[in-house]
Amino acid sequence: xxxxxxxxxxxxxxLSAAVRLAMPLMYAGLGETISEKSGLLNIGMEGVMISxxxxxxxxxxxxxxxxxxxxxxxxxxxxxxxxxxxxxxRLAKDQSVTGLAVNMLMLGVTSFLYKLLSTGQSYQQVGTxxxxxxxxxxxxxxxxxxxxxxxxxxxxxxxxxxxxxxxYRKTDLGLSFMSIGENPRAAASxxxxxxxxxxxxxxxxxxxxxxxxxxxxxxxxxVFTVEMTSGRGYIALATVILGRYTPFGMFGAALxxxxxxxxxxxxxxxxxxxxxxxxxxxxYAITLVAMLMAIGKNNQPEALGKPYIKGSR
Amino acid sequence: xxxxxxxxxxxxxxxILLMTVVLGAILILICGANPWEAAQLFFRGMFGTFSSFxxxxxxxxxxxxxxxxxAIAFKTGFFNIGAEGQFYVGxxxxxxxxxxxxxxxGIAKIVLALSIGFICGGLWALIAAVLKAKFNISEIIxxxxxNYIAINFLGYAVRSFLMDPAGNVPQSEKIASDAxxxxxxxxxxxxxxxxxxxxxxxxxxxxxxxxxVGYELTAVGTNKRAAGCxxxxxxxxxxxxxxxxxxxxxxxxxxxVLAIQKKLLEGISSxxxxxxxxxxxxxxxxxxxxxxxxxxxxxxxxxxxxMQRQMGIPSSxxxxxxxxxxxxxxxKELITLSRHPKQTQ
Numbered sequence: 001x002x003x004x005x006x007x008x009x010x011x012x013x014x015l016s017a018a019v020r021l022a023m024p025l026m027y028a029g030l031g032e033t034i035s036e037k038s039g040l041l042n043i044g045m046e047g048v049m050i051s052x053x054x055x056x057x058x059x060x061x062x063x064x065x066x067x068x069x070x071x072x073x074x075x076x077x078x079x080x081x082x083x084x085x086x087x088x089x090r091l092a093k094d095q096s097v098t099g100l101a102v103n104m105l106m107l108g109v110t111s112f113l114y115k116l117l118s119t120g121q122s123y124q125q126v127g128t129x130x131x132x133x134x135x136x137x138x139x140x141x142x143x144x145x146x147x148x149x150x151x152x153x154x155x156x157x158x159x160x161x162x163x164x165x166x167x168y169r170k171t172d173l174g175l176s177f178m179s180i181g182e183n184p185r186a187a188a189s190x191x192x193x194x195x196x197x198x199x200x201x202x203x204x205x206x207x208x209x210x211x212x213x214x215x216x217x218x219x220x221x222x223v224f225t226v227e228m229t230s231g232r233g234y235i236a237l238a239t240v241i242l243g244r245y246t247p248f249g250m251f252g253a254a255l256x257x258x259x260x261x262x263x264x265x266x267x268x269x270x271x272x273x274x275x276x277x278x279x280x281x282x283x284y285a286i287t288l289v290a291m292l293m294a295i296g297k298n299n300q301p302e303a304l305g306k307p308y309i310k311g312s313r
Numbered sequence: 314x315x316x317x318x319x320x321x322x323x324x325x326x327x328x329i330l331l332m333t334v335v336l337g338a339i340l341i342l343i344c345g346a347n348p349w350e351a352a353q354l355f356f357r358g359m360f361g362t363f364s365s366f367x368x369x370x371x372x373x374x375x376x377x378x379x380x381x382x383x384a385i386a387f388k389t390g391f392f393n394i395g396a397e398g399q400f401y402v403g404x405x406x407x408x409x410x411x412x413x414x415x416x417x418x419g420i421a422k423i424v425l426a427l428s429i430g431f432i433c434g435g436l437w438a439l440i441a442a443v444l445k446a447k448f449n450i451s452e453i454i455x456x457x458x459x460n461y462i463a464i465n466f467l468g469y470a471v472r473s474f475l476m477d478p479a480g481n482v483p484q485s486e487k488i489a490s491d492a493x494x495x496x497x498x499x500x501x502x503x504x505x506x507x508x509x510x511x512x513x514x515x516x517x518x519x520x521x522x523x524x525x526v527g528y529e530l531t532a533v534g535t536n537k538r539a540a541g542c543x544x545x546x547x548x549x550x551x552x553x554x555x556x557x558x559x560x561x562x563x564x565x566x567x568x569x570v571l572a573i574q575k576k577l578l579e580g581i582s583s584x585x586x587x588x589x590x591x592x593x594x595x596x597x598x599x600x601x602x603x604x605x606x607x608x609x610x611x612x613x614x615x616x617x618x619x620m621q622r623q624m625g626i627p628s629s630x631x632x633x634x635x636x637x638x639x640x641x642x643x644x645k646e647l648i649t650l651s652r653h654p655k656q657t658q
Contacts, residue, residue: 043453063349083640093643096392096453100590105636108629115627116344182413234457241454277469284458284465291455295448305451 007063008142014259014266020220022258024049024212024229026157028236029243029250030164031208031254036240037168038201039303042097044084046233047106052077052213054110055223055268058117060126060217068210069126069218077210078203080106081124082283085202089195094305103233111226129153130224151219153211160268166246177201184220184308194308212236238287242298257283329641332451333634338612340399351620358506358619359612359619365619371573375400375582377510379589380607381517381559384598388521390574394443395456396562398463398584399434403563404466404570406433408485408577411492411570422492427509427567434563436557437463442555447525451550452555456650460586468579475577476547484578494572511604513561530554551564564588567627591639610635 028045035042042048050220055076060069061226080102087098118124129151138149147154168174177197179187189313212232217224242256243249262281337350338595360366379396379515386393407430410422417425468483475485521527532540533550575598594608596602606646610631617628 039530067655083644086639091644096394097590097594097639098643100592101396101636104591105640106588106630109637111629112340112627112633115629119625123397127599143333180359196339201326223329231461234461237454238458243645246476275469277465280468284461288455288458290465292444295450300451 006027006183010266010270012142012145015142016149017144017265018199018255018259019150019170020258022254023154023157023219024215024232025236025239025257026251027215028209028233029154029206029212029239029254030157030160030247031127031205031212032236032240032252033243033245033247034164034199035205036304037181037245037301038084038177038198039184039201039306039308040088040198040205041079041095041299041305042084042202042205042209043237044080044102044106044233045099045205045236046229046231047099048077048206048209049081049105049213049216049229049233049236050110050227051106051234052210052225053217053228054114054213054224056214057126057217058113061124066127066218068127069213073214073218074207077208078206082207085199089160089198089202092309093307095305095307097268105262107227114224114226119139124224125222131221152202152217152264153219160246161251165257168247178301181303184303188310195310198308209236211235219221225293228304235283238253238284242287242290243298244303253287256286321485325645329638330434332641334623335636336637337428337630337634339622340630341626344624346624346626349463351624351626353619354623355616361619364501365615367498367503367613369608370507371502371504372397372614373608374504374507374510374572375585376570376589376592376607376611377604378513378565378568379585380508380592380596380599380603381513381538382558382565383593384596384600385517385554385561386558386605387531387593387598388461388534389530389550390537391442391555391558391560393438393441393456393555394453394587394590395438395459395559396581396589397523397584398456398460399437399559399562400566400569400582400586402435402437403430403465403466403560404566404577404581405463405475406430406563408566408570410486410490412486413476418489418491423494423571426492426571427564430563430567431560434566435501435558437562437563437643438555439552440560442552444470446551463576464579467577477576483576485576485654487576488571490532492571493575502573503554504568505571509564509568513564514604515602517557517561521600526553562589587637594639595642 029048031048032045052073056069056073059072060066063069084098084102086263087093088095091266096291131149131151134148134155138144168178176187176192178193179190180197188194213229216228221228239250239253239257242253243251260279264279267274268276324389329475341348341351359369359563368408383393383396383417407426410426410429414425437459438456441459442527444450444455445452466572471485477484477486479486481515497503497505521531527528529540529545530550530553532543532545533547536545540550566582566587570577574581588610592606593603596606613634614628615632620626621628
């Protein structure tokens with residue numbers, strides 16, 4: 001049995017499935033990393049993703065173009081984040097309550113609209129993005145197939161990870177964006193427009209979360225189903241913590257969640273019987289343990305989840 | 314001053330209610346249905362027969378208890394989003410006791426099963442409470458993680474050690490009829506658990522409003538540091554409120570098993586653990602407010618289900634309306650159209 005698991009063929013398909021399943025989490029997780037670094041917790045990521053999924057489906061279905069689908073998915077995500085931003089930045093409301101309200105609202109709105117849309121038609125399928133094998137890179141044994149024989153959106157994500165990492169590590173502007181997550185009052189007194197920056201990160205959060213939802217439709221499934229995100233928005237929050245608020249950390253964490261998912265599918269196909277439900281627990285337990293181990297190191301932004309009110313002491 | 318405030322609040326509530334009704338009508342119009350006809354069906358679904366009226370309370374019961382739990386936690390500044398998981402842990406504990414505990418039967422078994430469920434849920438919530446009180450780890454994320462662990466563990470349980478050996482379906486054996494919660498009003502589903510829920514509301518109100526324990530819980534929620542400086546233990550109170558909070562959510566799960574399902578299976582919470590957070594918020598964390606809002610929500614759900622059955626209007630309208638209500642409550646300043654929103658910290 002162990003030999004079958006350790007064969008190259010098994011590992012290749014397993015890794016490939018892990019990356020594929022992790023991709024929506026990676027987009028959403030990157031969006032969440034960016035906003036949390038600037039102090040904004042968006043528990044409404046689930047709502048952002050379901051909105052992105054729904055509107056990408058609608059866009060692709062009515063226009064017949066995947067690009068239009070992707071753009072409308074982004075717009076769908078941005079709409080939701082803008083609502084969250086309006087309540088949490090402009091009105092300085094509790095971010096967790098707002099997030100949960102946004103989730104419920106969007107689950108309702110998307111399933112309502114989908115039921116209206118699908119009356120009379122039984123099965124609606126849109127096309128999915130083709131895979132593009134990168135020359136040379138995709139020939140690397142084991143990881144080549146998994147990481148470099150994928151769709152365009154995956155490659156864009158790699159690029160984004162690198163850019164975001166560079167942005168926070170190497171630029172002054174990145175430092176400014178991070179500072180408003182640590183101490184917004186100090187940042188404001190240094191002349192940083194806190195609220196404007198917070199709006200920017202929330203809109204980016206919506207854009208990336210929207211793509212995360214759209215990925216489910218435009219790459220993985222080609223269809224929309226009611227409540228299809230099934231908690232991925234919440235898992236994205238976990239990837240950010242497990243990844244210690246860095247883009248590449250988040251990448252690894254999302255990969256872990258994807259791997260747990262993929263492992264259960266692969267093990268079932270070769271007839272090993274470990275309960276998939278027990279395997280599913282694993283990443284959550286690891287996240288909790290990681291949070292425990294991070295005690296004292298404290299890499300969480302200091303002002304995360306606390307509203308900043310101009311002129312307050 | 315106080316009177317003006319109260320008038321203003323009543324006016325706000327009225328405005329929000331009106332906007333909700335108008336939005337509901339618009340959504341029904343979008344579906345191509347007649348709002349007047351739909352409204353008739355909506356109310357007939359609720360009040361049409363005695364048993365449909367009782368159904369409102371059947372639906373409200375788990376929501377009352379989970380929201381009550383959330384309200385206690387929020388009052389103490391412990392943001393428990395884990396009611397969903399605590400619900401299932403409670404359902405699991407109650408089921409195990411009701412199925413396998415030998416030697417006791419009847420009311421003693423029911424009481425024991427529900428109490429053990431309560432304790433299991435309370436302990437489940439304690440994990441997050443200790444992490445928050447001792448290490449200042451965000452309880453929001455921890456309770457969300459614990460939800461998924463509980464839900465997946467339940468999925469495992471009903472497929473392995475708890476699975477009914479007689480069937481192939483992922484669910485537990487049927488609970489013996491002497492350990493079930495009885496029906497209170499014949500020919501409806503109005504069960505004794507609903508009375509338990511109402512009693513819990515009264516108890517929590519008494520605890521929070523009339524006792525020192527409640528005072529200390531609220532004090533910690535209002536200002537942790539000030540409470541600590543005045544000799545109120547922050548750790549003790551967060552732990553206590555989390556335990557009670559998880560316990561009530563678990564009780565909801567236990568009652569759902571013993572009164573409605575009569576066995577353990579997946580998906581029986583119908584997401585009431587997440588709805589509870591919003592209900593507690595709308596109710597301003599007041600116990601009797603929780604009771605009223607839960608019943609109102611359940612009534613909307615029952616009414617909307619009847620619209621869905623008869624006219625094909627999606628019942629997800631209720632989710633939209635609740636979401637909008639919460640957004641409107643949070644964003645009161647948006648609808649009062651003041652240019653300078655009053656912001657309090």
